[in-house]
Amino acid sequence: MADHDGAGAVRPLTLAWVGRHLDVGERVVKTEALQGGSTAEMRRVTVGRRDGGTRDLVLRTFVDDEHAEDWLNRERGALALLAETGVPTPGLVAVDHRAVHCEYPSLLMTHLAGRTVLEDEGVEARVPLLARQLVAIHAVRPAPAERPPRYVTLTTADTVVTPKGADTAAWAAAVDVIRGPAPAYEGRFLHRDFHPGNVLFDAPSPGPEALRITGVVDWAAASWGPADLDVAHCCTNVALLHGPAWGVRFAEEYEEAGGALATSAGERLYWQVRDALALSEEVQQVSLPWRGAGRTELTARVVEERLAAYVTALMDAPG
Template sequence: MIDDNGRGWAGTRRWVQGALAPGERIVGVHELKGGWTSRMRRLDIAPEDHDRGDDGNNGNSDGGAGYALVLRSFVKPFYRRHAPGMLAREAGVLRLLEAGSIPAPRLRAVDAAGEHCEDPSLVMTHLPGSVRVREDGEVARRTVLLARQLAAVHAVTVPEHERPRAWQAWTSPEHVQVPAATARPLLWERAVQVIGRQAPAHRPCFLHRDFHPGNVLFTGDGGQLAVSGVVDWVETSWGPADLDVAHCSTALALLHGVPAGMAFAQAYEQAGGVLATGEDHLYWRLLDALAFAPDAEKVAVPWRELGRTDLSTPVLAGRLEDYLQALFERYA
């Protein structure tokens, strides 16, 4: 089979096959939307006697004994270079979470350096549910559930020798890209000055580090709405809870508007989470938000693939700037 880049995947297929139980085989491969750093594919797995003639992209394992796995492959040059560390970290975190209550995938196999696969890859179990980023009447309810789930992630107890790497900032004053056409240059200047200070003292905990609506799966609707999975653990870190809250808050502000982004911290605290106050909390919120400057186009691409075609570059740029203003009004 040839993928959409004109490259074969024979090596990856053999490697995945080696991780399956005797008599099982791949009967379908389906692209998953919404990813940015890596290529995600769902692999349908079924017993050898499953009524299927090949392993093409249109397969369907709807037999009683069938199940699905997810294949993550780093194909972009930048992420391929960093794949050994990133995939090894995700594999370690998935093993760590196996015994707990966090609804994370279970690891099946990892080829972090791409020794057997065409691209560095990891295979994990497929979780039920779907990503919900649509603009609808359940945004507020999903926000509450996201906050509860994040508080549970931060409560994970990790032995000192198993703790993930220390948190890393994703921007710095000298790297912030201020929008060229902004009508509020002083706002940006003030925000950049805030993150130029030393990071506030904090009590570190277990961080997902990339927790946002695109990495959380939901099932049900209305009163049955529930979180069914938390995925993408490659950036897991040890650091301040405020940083995870900041990242999800920024994403919500961009997806659903500033009020949604401003509501998340309160929902997190109501779920039992503890955050810094005042300018210390402001530091973490701005450190995350400024990493999206100037226009949040990086997240726009996968969100549009998930149906949010309304999230144009001007819309996201405007929401990001309005969000900065709202942060100063509340926390400065």
């Protein structure tokens, strides 16, 4: 089997577990590491079929992480729920959330066509598609028993890291915003980590009119909470990837696509600021995979400067 000893190699117990979930006559013929996973090891598993062809699966493995069981349970529940909807997600094949059979907690799923697209070129065509996809996710209405756990936010006013050179008055005002209680909200099914790095695109022919989303991946943080929180998270990521103005634009596109946000400007600002300030603690972690995907100009300092400008823009916005 190719890459038996390389970065894409699958550990022996896990490989045997994968094999038990293949169809009769199938076998693993190749494994390779995939880029983009910030919380888990991701591998493409190529399976040889009885007819001589192949098909691909994706193996997600959490190594030495205390949250692995919760994350895999959330992802399993989300994939099972979304299989009955029009949201394009991987199909669930198997999960070993407690590492009973594998060396580490693992999940096996189908492979989706397409790729993540992070470059600036074509962003004006992708942002509306991202917004419409998030509206579709929030339109999913699971029964109470199928809802994922309530959302969690860990950032507090005391953990925010104000970037060097930031508008200190604007940032102080932003921190004051999250000192208050969270606004009331109507619960929605959330991806909770929806951003361009977790969306796959495919353009079968030249031109933006052919662009389409082929998949939404990484459901390990699926939650129940306010739509504003999902929107705010994508706004922040788009602002850091493409510039602060695009963060503001994404929220506008979400509403134009039929999405409903909090009724008052103050409530919207709370969620927008809460998410942006949360990333102040994770600039290095956020920017590293973007550089690995080819956006080498997005150094930690550049991303930090964009975050500083985005928070200031939020605080300076009318209303």
